Amino acid sequence: MVQIVICSAGAGGLAEWVLMELQGEIEARYSTGLAGNLLGDLHYTTEGIPVLIVGHHILYGKIIHLEKPFAVLVKHTPGEPDCDEFGCKSGTQYLVRALIKNKILFKTRPKPIITNVPKKV
Amino acid sequence: PRGSRVLFQQPLLRLGRPGLGRVRAKGKLADLPGNATAARSAPETRPRPSARAFETVRFLCTFRRVQTTRGAWFFCTKPAAPGAAGTPPRPRPAMRRTREEVDATLQIAKLNAAELLPTVHCLGFGPGASAAAGDFCLLELEPALCEQLEAGHSLVIRGDKDEQAVLCSRDKTYDLKIADTSNMLLFIPGCKTPDQLQMEETHCNIIHTEIFGFSNNYWEVRRCRPKLKKLKKLLMENTYEGPDSQKEKDSSHPKYTTEDLLDRIQASEEEIMAQLQVLNACEIRGYWRILEFDYEMKLLNHVTQLVDSESWPFSKVPLSICLQELGPLEPEEMIEHCLKCYGKKYIEDGEVYFELSADKICRATAQMLLQNAVKFNLTEFQEVWQQSVPEGMVTRLDQLKGLALVDRHSRPEIIFLLKVDDLPEDNQERFNSLFSLREKWTEGDIAPYIQ
Numbered sequence: 001m002v003q004i005v006i007c008s009a010g011a012g013g014l015a016e017w018v019l020m021e022l023q024g025e026i027e028a029r030y031s032t033g034l035a036g037n038l039l040g041d042l043h044y045t046t047e048g049i050p051v052l053i054v055g056h057h058i059l060y061g062k063i064i065h066l067e068k069p070f071a072v073l074v075k076h077t078p079g080e081p082d083c084d085e086f087g088c089k090s091g092t093q094y095l096v097r098a099l100i101k102n103k104i105l106f107k108t109r110p111k112p113i114i115t116n117v118p119k120k121v
Numbered sequence: 122p123r124g125s126r127v128l129f130q131q132p133l134l135r136l137g138r139p140g141l142g143r144v145r146a147k148g149k150l151a152d153l154p155g156n157a158t159a160a161r162s163a164p165e166t167r168p169r170p171s172a173r174a175f176e177t178v179r180f181l182c183t184f185r186r187v188q189t190t191r192g193a194w195f196f197c198t199k200p201a202a203p204g205a206a207g208t209p210p211r212p213r214p215a216m217r218r219t220r221e222e223v224d225a226t227l228q229i230a231k232l233n234a235a236e237l238l239p240t241v242h243c244l245g246f247g248p249g250a251s252a253a254a255g256d257f258c259l260l261e262l263e264p265a266l267c268e269q270l271e272a273g274h275s276l277v278i279r280g281d282k283d284e285q286a287v288l289c290s291r292d293k294t295y296d297l298k299i300a301d302t303s304n305m306l307l308f309i310p311g312c313k314t315p316d317q318l319q320m321e322e323t324h325c326n327i328i329h330t331e332i333f334g335f336s337n338n339y340w341e342v343r344r345c346r347p348k349l350k351k352l353k354k355l356l357m358e359n360t361y362e363g364p365d366s367q368k369e370k371d372s373s374h375p376k377y378t379t380e381d382l383l384d385r386i387q388a389s390e391e392e393i394m395a396q397l398q399v400l401n402a403c404e405i406r407g408y409w410r411i412l413e414f415d416y417e418m419k420l421l422n423h424v425t426q427l428v429d430s431e432s433w434p435f436s437k438v439p440l441s442i443c444l445q446e447l448g449p450l451e452p453e454e455m456i457e458h459c460l461k462c463y464g465k466k467y468i469e470d471g472e473v474y475f476e477l478s479a480d481k482i483c484r485a486t487a488q489m490l491l492q493n494a495v496k497f498n499l500t501e502f503q504e505v506w507q508q509s510v511p512e513g514m515v516t517r518l519d520q521l522k523g524l525a526l527v528d529r530h531s532r533p534e535i536i537f538l539l540k541v542d543d544l545p546e547d548n549q550e551r552f553n554s555l556f557s558l559r560e561k562w563t564e565g566d567i568a569p570y571i572q
């Protein structure tokens with residue numbers, strides 16, 4: 001049988017991240033891939049509503065406090081230096097990088113940003 | 122009118138070719154992020170948009186996927202010459218957006234900065250964001266698990282190739298499943314919620330945030346019963362019949378330490394330990410052993426006969442005298458183990474005593490009687506049973522929950538052995554086997570077998 005350990009660094013070492021949920025897929029425009037590229041600007045209204053501007057679209061969402069938090073797990077295969085720091089046994093294991101207790105959900109239809117509507121001639 | 126299309130029926134990022142009824146954004150489009158090449162026609166006085174090589178999100182409309190075609194993209198990104206089906210512009214290195222650029226975007230988007238908090242998060246993809254799936258993932262936690270992780274404890278995934286994986290904390294077991302979602306889940310370090318921003322003393326107006334990764338599935342856990350049937354099966358491979366048994370001299374019989382059991386049983390450590398106690402298992406020379414039933418009864422008989430001959434109350438059985446009197450007959454560890462299984466230890470005036478449990482002893486006696494026949498006449502059984510238990514103990518049918526079943530509809534009424542341990546572990550299979558045994562059950566009868 002396999003035993004895969006999920007190590008935690010404990011509350012002192014666990015960061016808190018945020019989850020963003022979008023309806024759709026993300027594609028890189030060019031074949032360079034996503035890494036290193038920008039996605040968009042995230043604003044909040046004074047009422048606390050998140051507003052995301054991506055490309056030519058604006059999305060309005062809401063902040064949800066998660067009843068069931070998430071843990072972000074990063075896989076470590078044996079031989080990597082990080083494993084030993086946390087005193088884990090050898091073999092494939094996962095390290096808990098962060099906990100997620102809040103998510104920003106965008107599920108309404110995005111609004112296009114229209115800049116120049118031609119007038120009828 | 123013909124030739125025009127309502128914007129929303131297209132993939133939302135297509136702005137279409139210039140034409141009647143369409144949005145024509147040439148020129149102004151330059152000011153929106155993501156249109157680096159069109160910036161050429163923008164007046165120089167405007168702040169230049171940052172060169173974003175990617176980032177449009179293709180939104181799938183809820184009812185159907187819509188394909189994009191090359192044409193639409195060309196419109197957005199093509200150089201001034203119309204209809205040029207050239208290569209896409211060279212991606213520029215991602216530069217950090219400035220606050221001015223953010224404000225310009227807000228203006229174009231017609232958002233009123235006064236209605237927004239001063240801080241903006243400029244989201245970008247970190248270097249590892251496209252990492253191969255499986256290198257990172259999301260695990261949905263129940264609050265109990267979250268607390269364990271925050272306390273620094275580890276969790277373990279256990280399972281054989283042909284088993285469903287389970288996740289174990291120190292004391293609970295969970296089924297582990299992968300849940301897919303059609304949504305995209307991005308995990309973002311350093312991103313603040315509005316509450317957090319408002320609580321801060323100073324407000325910076327721009328935070329460059331890197332998305333660590335994204336996923337469209339996550340691991341889901343659900344509390345489940347620990348899979349402990351295997352534990353009894355493993356320990357029954359080599360029951361302990363006493364130190365003089367031939368089996369003990371032969372080391373080829375399988376024996377398991379605690380670590381061995383953790384390696385084989387899909388359950389948390391505490392659940393395994395609790396079950397070992399229920400099974401009256403004994404740690405002999407580092408290995409967990411289940412006593413052969415006859416041997417266990419032999420030990421119990423020694424103890425009860427001694428209690429009788431010494432006229433001790435059941436609630437005050439002195440350990441030291443037991444060991445002294447019975448030591449010549451059986452190993453001392455086994456005598457003490459028997460007392461622990463069938464009694465509760467306490468200390469009085471510096472001496473160790475055991476309070477024997479009438480319920481446990483009556484139950485063991487019943488098992489001894491019942492396992493010799495398929496079924497018993499209920500009245501006869503109750504007589505024999507009462508006579509077989511130590512004098513002073515009172516037998517009651519409710520002591521036999523999960524061990525035996527009474528059939529009050531047969532004439533004469535009968536009782537037979539039905540051990541909950543022998544039933545299938547899987548919920549559906551267990552119900553099937555119970556209902557194939559008996560068509561109708563009262564709640565009282567079935568409860569011990571489905572807890």
